Amino acid sequence: MELTKEEIKLRRAWISQLSMEHESICWDYRIKLSRPIIEISNAKTEWGLWDAEFRTMKFSSNLIKEHPWDVVVNILKHEMAHQIVSEMLDSVDGHGDLFQRACQMIGLPQEFSGASGDIPRKLMDFRKEEIVSDNVRILEKVKKCLSLAQSNNENEAFIAMKKANELIEKYNIERIEQGSDSKYVHAIINHKKKRIENYQRSICLILKDYFFVEVVYSYLYDADNCETYKTIEILGTVENVIMAEYVYHFLLNQLEILWTDHKSKRGYRSNKKKRSYWL
Numbered sequence: 001m002e003l004t005k006e007e008i009k010l011r012r013a014w015i016s017q018l019s020m021e022h023e024s025i026c027w028d029y030r031i032k033l034s035r036p037i038i039e040i041s042n043a044k045t046e047w048g049l050w051d052a053e054f055r056t057m058k059f060s061s062n063l064i065k066e067h068p069w070d071v072v073v074n075i076l077k078h079e080m081a082h083q084i085v086s087e088m089l090d091s092v093d094g095h096g097d098l099f100q101r102a103c104q105m106i107g108l109p110q111e112f113s114g115a116s117g118d119i120p121r122k123l124m125d126f127r128k129e130e131i132v133s134d135n136v137r138i139l140e141k142v143k144k145c146l147s148l149a150q151s152n153n154e155n156e157a158f159i160a161m162k163k164a165n166e167l168i169e170k171y172n173i174e175r176i177e178q179g180s181d182s183k184y185v186h187a188i189i190n191h192k193k194k195r196i197e198n199y200q201r202s203i204c205l206i207l208k209d210y211f212f213v214e215v216v217y218s219y220l221y222d223a224d225n226c227e228t229y230k231t232i233e234i235l236g237t238v239e240n241v242i243m244a245e246y247v248y249h250f251l252l253n254q255l256e257i258l259w260t261d262h263k264s265k266r267g268y269r270s271n272k273k274k275r276s277y278w279l
Contacts, residue, residue, distance in 0.1 A: 011040045013226040014064055018057075021073055021221075025080060029106045033083055040064075048075045050082035052092075057083075069221045070188060074112040081108060138171045142243055146250050157254055161247075165210045168243060172212045187245045189232040190220055196230050199278040203251045204232060212236060213244040 003011070015038045026033055036050075036057045043049075043060040050057055057079050064072055084102035085093045093099045095115050103113040142164045191200075196217055204215045213236035220231045234244050255278045262268075262277060 010223070010226070011061070014040055014059075014061075014223060017221050017223075017226075018059065018072075018076060021076055022057075022080065025073075025077060025106055031084065031088070031105060033080065033087055036083065048079045050079040050086075052083070052086040064223045068188070069223055072223070074109060077103075077106050077108045078112050080106055081113070138167055139239060139243060142167050143246065146247070157258070161251075164243075164247065168211055168240070171239065183238055184236065185238050185241050186233050186235045187241050188218075188220060189234070189245065189248060190229055192222065192227075192229050194230060196232065197275075199255065199275065200232065200252075202279060203248055206251070207234065207244045207248060211244045211247060212240045 018038050019035065022033075022035065022038075025031075034055060036055050039056055039058045040061050041049075041058045042062075043058070044062055046058075046060060047063040048057065048059050057076070059072070059075065059079075063075060081099055081102035084105060085091050085098050089098050089102065091098050095113070100113060145160050145163045145167065204217075207213055208215050213234050216233040216235065218231050218233050219228050221228050232248075234241050234248070236244065259271075259274055259277055263271070263274075
């Protein structure tokens, strides 16, 4: 297949980014691996491949085009686990015990540690997973509670948030008391911006303090336009992450509603005081 100039440019950028990701993972997990030759292939059945003889990692262009970059990085980690087995553990292990040990060394999620053919063609969105019926009812109650605050009344918005927090707190207390097993997931919020604004950081603090999740500020490469953006990652149980993500966008939307009303009441002609009001 003959590549266009634009495709060649994209592939060069992808190879450069994958090389930097490889170096970054080695640094983060304190492992010493040789820098591989990275190649972008047209493979349709294999997302990635580690060739120990020629010290080459191949990645499918379809993987990069069809999935977000965090998935691509996990496929990279999968191939790096093979590299660890061959270079650090001096073995050829397929996907056996040594490979699983290598996966743990670089924090590869379980769903990416099977044979490449077993890695789902379309990774399941945790939001679509079946949730226990009682938990669904709590989520719906919280969403209903927040929907009552879709107005320009600051007091109503505050009361709705307080009630939502009480419901989430009740769910988590019961979950801990019952010793329920919980699957932990993460959601990435990407506004495709180079910085995270202070009002966004304030919302993230609310999520961390009152909605039982952890928040991490990170970066994510965008393979479509070869840009790197600042991202917000929310970590926790499925229910807590779903709700925190919902609350994040609710509050962001609420800021705009409240500012529009405040601006009208004060007779402001510009948005000069918008950021300070949001904070």
